[in-house]
Amino acid sequence: MYRVRNTQRVIRYNPWIFAKYFDDSMAVTVPHEVAHYLVDCLHGLGRVRPHGVQWRGIMNAFDVEPRATGSFDLAGIPVRRQRRFTYRCECSTHHLVTRRHNSVQRGEARYRCRDCGETLTAAS
Ligand SMILES: [Zn+2]
Ligand SMILES: [Zn+2]
Structure with a gap:
């Protein structure tokens, strides 16, 4: 994927897909x-459609068929795991995903253990 963070332009490739489909990835994903x-350098992202004429023109210049989506079979490719935060109650340990953890920290939400009914508190 291509993204811009602050002023940094970054292309990030999924190592799992490359490991599984190296040749296709080199031929398709890299030029994509x-x-x-x-397109970002020439026109600025957000000023043109992501897979519009400008992008397709460059793909044609690369001599690569301009397809917007990959057709790789993603079976066996792990999805990115969410970060989890450890919470405790009377009886056990729980894990909250970042979004829930943040709302607890902001005092917007509380979560209770389904077994003991205690409000979960952040461990450590
Ligand atoms: Zn794209
Ligand atoms: Zn409990």
Whole structure:
């Protein structure tokens, strides 16, 4: 994927997909993302459609068929795991995903243990 963070332009490739489909990834994914980068440099992201004429033009210049979505079979490719925070109650340990953890920290939400009914508190 291609993204811009502050002023940094970053292309990030999924190592699992590359490990499984190296040749196809080199032939398709690399020019696809590099074309996004070039569109950003030439036109600015958000000023043109992501897979619009400008992007397709660059893909054509690379001599790669401009398809917007990959057709890789993602079976066996792990999805990115969410960060989890450890909470405790009277009887056990629980894990909250970041979104829930943040609302607890902001005092917007409380979660109770289904077994003992205690309000969960952050461990450590
Ligand atoms: Zn794209
Ligand atoms: Zn409990």
